[in-house]
Amino acid sequence: MTNPELRYPRRPHGEGDPAMLGRRTFLEALGFALAAPTARAQSRVPSSAQASAQALAPSGETVRLRGTIEALLGDRLSLRGRDGRRIELTLARDLTVTEVYPVSFETVQSGSFVGVGAMPQPDGTLRAIAVTVFPESMRGTNEGHRPFSFLPQSTMTNATVAGLASAPEGRRMQLRYGDGEKTVVVPAEAPVVSLRPATRELLTVGAQVSLTAQAIEGVPTVTRITAGRNGFAPPY
Structure with missing residues (x-):
């Protein structure tokens, strides 16, 4: 959603929260600087960390990080992640x-191109966590259905709305992408948002953000960042 879905480092199955684990694996492998690291903590970093960083940097390996901006000075940003770690x-x-920014569900029309983070339901439908209505300039972005790192078993579907209907659980959307199709239930509490270009002035201390990071010449670097205005936070 929102920003196009990004590829996460592979990790062993079943070891904790996948989103947290993927983030930790990436940070440790790249030698990300965490706030106030102790000598003992540094000694726990595997000796292969530098080799991993060298292997990942040329490949453009990227991850999605979510959290709150704790400090911002020039081109340096300190992020407090959802797992409580401070990341420089x-x-x-x-x-x-x-x-x-928030929009009403009425913004969603037949033919709209949307991104829906969702959880699978026993009947084969999906229950929306949030719905992003893409601007026309972003139509086709990462079209398809795939796993989503936000929650265990969550999915992301970027597709065209082929049908809308009311349902006891809320609204139902029929989504079509390529040769695939998904039925999504959108409960009343699911946020509906859209996106627009912004500048760095949107980034302020205390803002909740979702960002894409990768190693560029060995330096952990933010290439894309999404934030709301006046306290509004990205849904994921």
């Missing part, structure tokens, strides 16, 4: 900043 990052010179 550099903002890319060509950083893409996107504003996420």
Whole structure:
């Protein structure tokens, strides 16, 4: 959703929260600087960490990080992640900043291109966590259905709305992508948002953000970041 879905480092199955584990694996492998690291903590970093960083950097391996901006000075950003760890990052010179903002469900029309983070239901339908209505300029972005790292078993579907209907649980959307199709139930509490280009002035201390990071010349660097205005937070 929102920003296009990103590839996560592979990790062993069943070891804790996949989103947290993927983030930790990436940070440790790249030698991300965490707040106030102790000598003891540094000694626990595997000796292969530098080799992993060298292997990942050329490949452009990326991860999605979510959290709150704790400090911002020039091109340096300190992020407090959802797992409580403080992460020091550099903002890319060509950083893409996107504003996420709330819209009503009535914005969703037949033919709209949307991104839906959702959880699978026993009857084969999906229950929406949130719905992103893409602007026309982003139509076709990462079209398809795939796993989503936000929650265990969650999915992301970027597709065209082929049908809308009322349902006891809320609204139902029929989504079509390529040769696939999904039925999504959108409960009343699921946020509906859209996106628009923004500038770095959107980034302020205390803002909740969702960002894409990767190693560029060995430096953990933010290439894309999404934030809301006046306290509004990305749904994931």
